[in-house]
Amino acid sequence: MRQELVHVIAGNVFAISDAQGDIELDPHAPVGLFAFDTRFLSHWVLTIDGERINALSRDDMTYFETRFFLVPGAASHYVDADVSIIRHRSVHDCFHEKITVLNHASQPAEFTVRMEMASDFADIVEVGQLRERAVQIAVDPAANRLVLRYERERFARETTVQSTAPVEVDEGGMTFRIHLAPGGTWETDLHVSLTIQGEAGQDLRAGLQSHQQAVRGTMREDLADWLDRAPHLVAERGGLEETYRGSLADLAALRYQPLASSERVPIGGLPWAMALCGRDSIITCLQTMAFTPELAPATLRTLALLQGGQLDDEHDEEPGKILAQLRYGESAAFGERPTALYYGAADTTPLFVVLLDEYERWSGDADLVRELRHPARMALDWIDEYGDLTGDGYVRYQRRNERGGAINQCWKDSADAIVDARGRQPAFPRATCELQGYAYDAKRRGARLAREFWGDPAYADRLEREAAALKDRFNRDFWLPQQEHYALALDPYGEPVDALSSNIGHLLWSGIVADDRAEAVAEHLVGSRLFSGWGVRTFATGQRGYDPVGAHLGGVWPSDNALIAAGLRHYRFDVQAARIAAGIFDLAQTLGGAVPEVIAGYDRSVTKYPVQLPSAGRPQSWSSGALLMLLGTTLGLRPTGDDLLVNPAVPGGFGRLELLDIPGRWGHSDAYARDRTASPHRPRAK
Amino acid sequence: MGVTAAQYLQQLDAGRRPDLPETTAGTLRLDFRGDGCTDHWYLTIGDQHVRATRSADDADLVVSAERTTFDRMANGELHLAQALLSNELAVRGDLRLLTLLRRIFPGPSGARHPRELGRAAVAGRAGSSGRAGSTGRGERP
Numbered sequence: 168m169r170q171e172l173v174h175v176i177a178g179n180v181f182a183i184s185d186a187q188g189d190i191e192l193d194p195h196a197p198v199g200l201f202a203f204d205t206r207f208l209s210h211w212v213l214t215i216d217g218e219r220i221n222a223l224s225r226d227d228m229t230y231f232e233t234r235f236f237l238v239p240g241a242a243s244h245y246v247d248a249d250v251s252i253i254r255h256r257s258v259h260d261c262f263h264e265k266i267t268v269l270n271h272a273s274q275p276a277e278f279t280v281r282m283e284m285a286s287d288f289a290d291i292v293e294v295g296q297l298r299e300r301a302v303q304i305a306v307d308p309a310a311n312r313l314v315l316r317y318e319r320e321r322f323a324r325e326t327t328v329q330s331t332a333p334v335e336v337d338e339g340g341m342t343f344r345i346h347l348a349p350g351g352t353w354e355t356d357l358h359v360s361l362t363i364q365g366e367a368g369q370d371l372r373a374g375l376q377s378h379q380q381a382v383r384g385t386m387r388e389d390l391a392d393w394l395d396r397a398p399h400l401v402a403e404r405g406g407l408e409e410t411y412r413g414s415l416a417d418l419a420a421l422r423y424q425p426l427a428s429s430e431r432v433p434i435g436g437l438p439w440a441m442a443l444c445g446r447d448s449i450i451t452c453l454q455t456m457a458f459t460p461e462l463a464p465a466t467l468r469t470l471a472l473l474q475g476g477q478l479d480d481e482h483d484e485e486p487g488k489i490l491a492q493l494r495y496g497e498s499a500a501f502g503e504r505p506t507a508l509y510y511g512a513a514d515t516t517p518l519f520v521v522l523l524d525e526y527e528r529w530s531g532d533a534d535l536v537r538e539l540r541h542p543a544r545m546a547l548d549w550i551d552e553y554g555d556l557t558g559d560g561y562v563r564y565q566r567r568n569e570r571g572g573a574i575n576q577c578w579k580d581s582a583d584a585i586v587d588a589r590g591r592q593p594a595f596p597r598a599t600c601e602l603q604g605y606a607y608d609a610k611r612r613g614a615r616l617a618r619e620f621w622g623d624p625a626y627a628d629r630l631e632r633e634a635a636a637l638k639d640r641f642n643r644d645f646w647l648p649q650q651e652h653y654a655l656a657l658d659p660y661g662e663p664v665d666a667l668s669s670n671i672g673h674l675l676w677s678g679i680v681a682d683d684r685a686e687a688v689a690e691h692l693v694g695s696r697l698f699s700g701w702g703v704r705t706f707a708t709g710q711r712g713y714d715p716v717g718a719h720l721g722g723v724w725p726s727d728n729a730l731i732a733a734g735l736r737h738y739r740f741d742v743q744a745a746r747i748a749a750g751i752f753d754l755a756q757t758l759g760g761a762v763p764e765v766i767a768g769y770d771r772s773v774t775k776y777p778v779q780l781p782s783a784g785r786p787q788s789w790s791s792g793a794l795l796m797l798l799g800t801t802l803g804l805r806p807t808g809d810d811l812l813v814n815p816a817v818p819g820g821f822g823r824l825e826l827l828d829i830p831g832r833w834g835h836s837d838a839y840a841r842d843r844t845a846s847p848h849r850p851r852a853k
Numbered sequence: 854m855g856v857t858a859a860q861y862l863q864q865l866d867a868g869r870r871p872d873l874p875e876t877t878a879g880t881l882r883l884d885f886r887g888d889g890c891t892d893h894w895y896l897t898i899g900d901q902h903v904r905a906t907r908s909a910d911d912a913d914l915v916v917s918a919e920r921t922t923f924d925r926m927a928n929g930e931l932h933l934a935q936a937l938l939s940n941e942l943a944v945r946g947d948l949r950l951l952t953l954l955r956r957i958f959p960g961p962s963g964a965r966h967p968r969e970l971g972r973a974a975v976a977g978r979a980g981s982s983g984r985a986g987s988t989g990r991g992e993r994p
Contacts, residue, residue, distance in 0.1 A: 201880045209862075296942035320939065320940075320941075321939060321940035321941060322938070322939045323940070324941050364940055426947075426948055427948035427949045427951065427952070471874075472949055472952050473952060475953065476872060476952075476955050476956040476960075477959070477960030478960055478964035478965070478966060479932075479960045479961055479964050479965070480961070480963075480964050480965055481961065483930070484960075485966075485967060486872060493934075495938055499934075499935065499938055500935055500938035500939040500940075501935070501939055502932065502935050507932060507935045507936045507937075507938055508932075538876055540875075540876075541874035541875055541876065542874065545872075553966070553967050553968075553973075554967075555968075556967050556968055556970060556971030556974075557968075557971040557972070557974065557975050558968065558971070558972075559992070563971065565967070565971070565974070567964075567965055567967070567970065594974060594976060595970070595972050595974060596967075596970060659971065659974040659975055660975065830918075
């Protein structure tokens, strides 16, 4: 069993170590100090008198700051109480560790404290298939400094470690020979700056000062303000307030500022998706609209700026398409992977329009809708011009980059995610069902924007006609009358891929489900084949491809479930929505900590405990966002005109719920709810 | 190599470019380095038009690179974002304007419209799916 990993995060700069604070190369796990997709430290091990040290306890102060309390010796040995060590670590745009050694003895003492240091400058996407790099090491004893540098042509990355205390520097690290008086204390600050060549050079000491100020002042203030701006939750149910605040803090941690932006946008999440991922960012913004609406305009502007402009097979790019992924690593820089700007996603483009409309409904920010008219119009044009590959009016995908493009360009993006009930993969191009729902929703919302803000009623009429025709066609071609659910996808010849999957829940969220079929869909979603007790499985049991530990073939995703629960409430299936919300809240509170991106699909009645998958990352922005969206769905928050409508459907046993100071075009508003099983009082809204 | 970047900019279409956002305006200076001298091209973008002139005036964004780097860009042989990441391009100023260059310079030649793949599949010449690497968002080893 692998030891617990500890992380500190500041957007796409993050460090993952073991529970002692040490970093040692693991060929399969992204352990180390990373920034902009590059590992800047792959080895960072502290010893005292040649001995490894062991953590007694730890204080995870904030997402960007942790303190380790340590003593020499392995845990199984006698613990030498005469000396203890504190590592106080923080991350900002650089990394900082204060090491404090305390002598508890009544005698003076001498110690040799050593920090081993190395970097392999791996691109994070290579972890699992690491390769050697020639790293130049420069020892600068006069400046108490060690510089590690990697160069390839003009591409260069550099790690500079500097100590405030005098130190012996060698190519493998730094050694401190220290003398401590009885009861005395010694400390040093190790400052690690991360240089991406091409940026203006900065004086290291200035960097050191600005980092400490940033952590001590700006970052703490920033987190406090972020939590302050979000609505305040008062919940009778124990632990829910903590889970809510934890999710807000996770969202704060997972923001980064793209090079061309002045605002911060959500990234995917730890550890594999610490980069801008169009889908994750858009979904997160949709989930958090009632809580942290500032994410949405930043994300919309960033994605508009990076919107596809050309036909480009390598990057699966087309004019108007919204980004799938943006990375800064070496493999992106040299085109070994298409990720410098990768567009292989068929859902991001319609969802971009959905987000723009949803944001206006909550914020009343008409200026942004006008500012982004051109990219929104290009996105709407993309749906028909480039999204419809076979000319039958459905959005499909097939990668043109057959070397490194995404095979499945929908949220279920693992290579084997799309199969029929007998486990067979359909041919390409594939039209998964939820893409049609998103396209329908985008056209309807685009019509509203065209009519109310762009002064283009003729275009609005056209979009509405197209949306209505799409809904009719979809309900004819995707519906499986025998099974009473929608097909997961159509193959290129129009044949349905007949699997029962969670994707049908997204259809409710988009509103493309015919009213007389909604109940059958809702019953499937909470039926025993899809619903595990914690949430809706991605893929129903009893089908050939079902795999409880398969991420997209049986696993349960909080983000997926948040959209499904919202969809159920759109169609007034309040009891079913509350069941899902209760299951995901139970999942989050049982596990504690950040909401994982996915858990196994085992029946809750069998395992009693949510079974985590080793590949599941956390924190993940759309998982933390899911928790917020489920709260919003439970309270039934919806903007109507200039008011906030509150229409609760609270799961049994939750008691009272209050969400205070919900931001929006109404200023700030409060929502009050109470579960109906607990009391005869009717819920009230204000 | 087809055209040089200088030729490409000399012949740049002066008409309306509907693929540029009407709300975007700004100036870019392209510094072509080489042979001991630097040539300056000045792009004025506004109202969905691009005007290319020769000037060393200061601009909202200054992009500098070897002349051959710009030549490759003018032939759709160099991806702008990759060139930035690999430090083949140096930039100073408002980086938002850099994305406009991706619409001013051409994309790679021979790129296919997605519908070509769709039509081929329907016609029974099914496009291969391939089993090589993938670029899913949560790439895992």
